[in-house]
Amino acid sequence: MNVRTLCLAILFAGEATGYEIKKLSTEGEYAYFVDASFGSIYPALDRLEREGFVTCRKEDEPGKPSRKVYAITDAGRAHFVDSLFDLPAPDVFRSEFLLVVMHADILPKPVMRRAIDHRIEQIEADIAKLRQIAQGNHKGGPQWAIDYGLDCMEHALGYLHAHRDELENCSDLGTASDPSQPGTSRHAARIAAE
């Protein structure tokens, strides 16, 4: 999904500024969709306004930076709802962690351990964030999405906890570095630095 649709989705739920859209897409309830930067959001809102899908109202409160509050139009609403009727594109799951996992056999144990710990912390942070979002009283679709997300994340976290030993035991040859492999010069130093 692109930034355009993200903007429409957020504005469909209520008015917002570019700044707020950024926050919602990176930290808030819309983080499942796109992780947009200012450099893509502001131009997208400009274009949506030119196309008549959103309107813009400038707010100048003294003592505060002026802000441009965007609102969706009837045409925008129609366009967005219409796109929901299309069959959704397949879910995307990308994991650099799994790339590391696939090479557990050639990585020193401490490196693998650190990667697992890091991944666990990330999932825990994601769960905490979702739980916080869940505080607001949602219902119907939004509530279902939250429950689904929490359930999947908790399951993945449980799996990691239950099976991390197996993963760590793939790599018990060298605790620091294996000099028989090329390019390991920097590795020992990195591990030593911890």
Add this chain to the structure above:
Amino acid sequence: MNVRTLCLAILFAGEATGYEIKKLSTEGEYAYFVDASFGSIYPALDRLEREGFVTCRKEDEPGKPSRKVYAITDAGRAHFVDSLFDLPAPDVFRSEFLLVVMHADILPKPVMRRAIDHRIEQIEADIAKLRQIAQGNHKGGPQWAIDYGLDCMEHALGYLHAHRDELENCSDLGTASDPSQPGTSRHAARIAAE
């Protein structure tokens, strides 16, 4: 992760042509990482060769299209393994399906049902693909990655089956279209067409 790293990861496991890398990244064992097109793979291999991370051998078998078989160099191996020592970037999960779910309340039941059916089919296809990959005898890291992937997907599938009714019951107002909302003109036609 970018196409460059994908190429190195695949070549780390063995020689391959650009064509084979494409297949592995879209259908095979590396689909967790990047979904690359020819337009990105061929230039990436060119650049990796110029930089000395891979070498290229041209194979001309009569009666077959000539192919360029790439192999990783020691420098490439070192570069790749080194990158595995970095803390992996957070996993990415993006779901258009969940965007539809979040608007279940305003979507007609048949649309929601179709979206759920479609999502279930996708997960089932992904599971089937992973099971097929699992046929090859993997061990250690790669085996762990497969088991993890299967477990997470099966869990998500189970959740969908167990909770799809709740989701469908969010939208029981209009079975086809709701004329009180703007922009629903095309919707009725779409539903009717099924």
Add this chain to the structure above:
DNA sequence: GTTAGCATGTAAACAGTTACATGATTGT
């Protein structure tokens, strides 16, 4: 006095997709 948060925007650079061009072989 310095960091963090609020707030908008632009330009250059980069990554990647899409569409096109080419052509042989194998299977239906």
Add this chain to the structure above:
DNA sequence: ACAATCATGTAACTGTTTACATGCTAAC
């Protein structure tokens, strides 16, 4: 005859990121 698979490559385009520029307020 037609489609699919194998196989490489380029050019134009699009979308997005990064870095920069600006400036005010509130908290520490």
